[in-house]
Amino acid sequence: MTSQRVINISRYILVVINFLAIWNIGMTYLLSSKYIVAHHLSQSLLENLEVAPQSPTLVFFTSLGGYLCLVGVIYLRARRTSIGLLMLEIFLMLSVFVTLQYSYNGIILLVFLDIFYSLDYTILQRKRSWALVLFISSLLLLLSDNDVLSSMIKIPDVDTYLNFYADRTQFGFKLIKNLLYSLNLVAFFGSFIFYIVISARERQEMQEKLQEISKINEDLNAYADLTEKITEDRERKRIAREIHDTLGHALTGISSGMDAVSVLIDMNPDKAKEQVNKMSLVVRNSIQDVRRSLNRLRPEALEGHTLRGALENMLVEYQSLSKLKIEFIYDWGDADLDITTEDIIFRAIQESVTNSLRHGHANQVVVHCYQDEHYYRITIRDDGMGCEHINVGYGLMQMKERLSMVGGSVIYDGSQGFLTQIIIPRTKGTNHD
Numbered sequence: 001m002t003s004q005r006v007i008n009i010s011r012y013i014l015v016v017i018n019f020l021a022i023w024n025i026g027m028t029y030l031l032s033s034k035y036i037v038a039h040h041l042s043q044s045l046l047e048n049l050e051v052a053p054q055s056p057t058l059v060f061f062t063s064l065g066g067y068l069c070l071v072g073v074i075y076l077r078a079r080r081t082s083i084g085l086l087m088l089e090i091f092l093m094l095s096v097f098v099t100l101q102y103s104y105n106g107i108i109l110l111v112f113l114d115i116f117y118s119l120d121y122t123i124l125q126r127k128r129s130w131a132l133v134l135f136i137s138s139l140l141l142l143l144s145d146n147d148v149l150s151s152m153i154k155i156p157d158v159d160t161y162l163n164f165y166a167d168r169t170q171f172g173f174k175l176i177k178n179l180l181y182s183l184n185l186v187a188f189f190g191s192f193i194f195y196i197v198i199s200a201r202e203r204q205e206m207q208e209k210l211q212e213i214s215k216i217n218e219d220l221n222a223y224a225d226l227t228e229k230i231t232e233d234r235e236r237k238r239i240a241r242e243i244h245d246t247l248g249h250a251l252t253g254i255s256s257g258m259d260a261v262s263v264l265i266d267m268n269p270d271k272a273k274e275q276v277n278k279m280s281l282v283v284r285n286s287i288q289d290v291r292r293s294l295n296r297l298r299p300e301a302l303e304g305h306t307l308r309g310a311l312e313n314m315l316v317e318y319q320s321l322s323k324l325k326i327e328f329i330y331d332w333g334d335a336d337l338d339i340t341t342e343d344i345i346f347r348a349i350q351e352s353v354t355n356s357l358r359h360g361h362a363n364q365v366v367v368h369c370y371q372d373e374h375y376y377r378i379t380i381r382d383d384g385m386g387c388e389h390i391n392v393g394y395g396l397m398q399m400k401e402r403l404s405m406v407g408g409s410v411i412y413d414g415s416q417g418f419l420t421q422i423i424i425p426r427t428k429g430t431n432h433d
Helices: 003-038 042-048 056-079 083-099 107-118 121-127 129-143 146-150 158-162 167-267 269-297 307-321 339-358 394-404
Strands: 325-330 364-371 375-382 409-413 418-425
Touching: 003 042, 003 056, 003 107, 003 158, 003 167, 042 158, 056 083, 056 107, 083 107, 107 129, 107 167, 129 146, 158 167, 167 269, 307 325, 307 339, 307 364, 339 364, 339 375, 339 394, 339 418, 394 409
Parallel strands: 325 364
Antiparallel strands: 364 375, 375 418, 409 418
């Protein structure tokens, strides 16, 4: 059973019990008054009452009408939180209490329990406000008791009406009154405690689910790291095969050809020249093989696209696959970058955005590419968790190593979110301080 279902059931039970109790008190006034008038005991009633009573018919219909209005406000406030509705609910509670000539105060429990249900449970648990609500409602219930109020102010006592009946009839009226009052108390305290228990259990279950989700997230991260490592190993093996099948065979042939040339150069210069031409052809073919291998290593996103277009496509893809909002500012214009530099820039930005999503749990990332007289500059800033001490792992180390190949460098700052600053010289081979 959920806490919301407990709220609905307990509210319904208390509404029904209080309706029966108010109807019973109103009928007691109405029937007793008719009995007293029928037996010509009105003068005796007035002598026993300290104040003049209200019309029993007015008490009956006004109290029931006010109570039905109160129930309507309670169910309306359950769907829409409003201070005005809360004040109206308290006003109607007091009106019904006064209309019944202070003879029934159980309605206070209904209203205070409804107020308690409208409070946020996390606030209740932290500040222990539920204990305060329970204390105030109990105190008001005690102070509004008919016997306590009669000692402070003059009020018409319903028992005075009942004293005109025979003992057996008095017993029946009082039994029904006390039974409904007791049921109201049991329903109030029972639903109150049951709600606290159910809410605490739901909170514990939510914490357990969050822990399970956290564990699954850790497993997924570990699996992703393992997959990345396996992919890297496969790529290394493929590159090793490429080198073995292309450069390895070519260099072996060139080495043998050089040995033959060293022998033929004195004995048969023409034959030696022919051998050199063959070696030259092998070298050119090997260069073509190397270029083909390097092209296969290039990010697929850069194939057939400019650097700007490839970055835009990659960042749009990240946004579509996650809730990450990415702002991309490209102020490089028609920058003349070689293929190697473009590849390195693409991989660096890709790695940074991936880290913002995976490790920083960021919601927003700003990627800004701009330049000055000497350098191409890139800043990638996110609003994630950041970190006080940056542990340079494999990805960040690879980024540094790649950038150093084109004379570039990178700086990391995890103080506010995570900031990556990349600097690449505009002139090839130019380093910076």
